Amino acid sequence: MSIDEYNGCAIVAMVGKDCVALATDTRFGVQRSTITTDFQRVFQMGPRLFVAMSGLVTDAYTVSARLKYRLNLYELRENRPVSPSVFVSMVSNLLYERRFGPYFSTPVIAGLDPTSGKPFIAGFDCIGDPSIGSDFITDGTAGEQLMGMCETFWRPDLNK
């Protein structure tokens, strides 16, 4: 079992009409044992900006905490909420700093642009390569399975 299957998870983000949706499973497990069934993998980064962290739980917590730290400093300096494209660069930079000893966790971002309200979703690999999605992003050990469902069911302008 590889390190990014140690805890296991399923994450999906979708773009809809003037909205985004972000969903995760709530299992916290250690290999084949389930420890809790009400585990949160989604972290709020702003009034309309959420990040779901896949993979190893300890790294999910560490990355989200370090991200919030950098985000807080940004918002104090800039005195405005961060925009999704800048946030993507922040995430990418944080992960690439660990290029040769990476965090075993990949974020999925879902949010609305603070000024325009435009829906925004993005996914990454564990060293920070961003994929900005126009339809859906899937991640986790069940990523391929979710991909099959998203590809068949998603269409533009779904309402909430």
Next chain:
Amino acid sequence: FLMSKSRFNPYEGNGGTTAGVAGDDFVVMASDTRLCEESTYVVSSRNYPHLYDLGNSSVLAAAGFNGDVIQLIKLLYIHGRRYLYQFNKEMSITARASLLERVLYQHRGFPLYVGNLLGGMDEEGRGALFSYDPVGSYERISYIADGSAAAIVLPFLHNQVGLRNMADAGAAPRLTKERTVQILKDIFVSAAEWDIHCGDSLLIKMITKEGVAEETMALRTD
């Protein structure tokens, strides 16, 4: 980095995705027609279906290592003819299913690297579908997907054929052959989008008491 010398690997993953759905009076089997080379990511053939007619309206969907697929088909053909000449009738689907388990387990020490799905009509006129692991463990099942894009196809079958995770599933009508074919066409289009080993075209075989009918559909060629 430590570079280790690579041993000869007797197996290769030649791609291919297969699926089967058994209904009250039909079985639908589907596969893409792409053959790949695992090590080089090259496409060997765009017209290599993974569905094989074994006789008596039974169809085997076999994908994995193509060398072992070819050998398995030859073995099953020989067994089928021997049975026909010895008992003067074709093997029933349940007999064929049991035979396939034995043939696969006989290779337990150097397995046939093939994922098998066997479909046909049973003696009561109902659709029968069996799925196997590479060493012969098998189970009769109402729907399954196997091969490189199985992870993409199977959840969709769970939802649309198995009616899982749907709050109002009780109201759904009985599954027809036409709807099954449409379900398989839709999900294979999605599989071809996201799996590099799946594409080119889709072959569907529809088995009923009348025999085996075929249909093909184009898929992405990239």
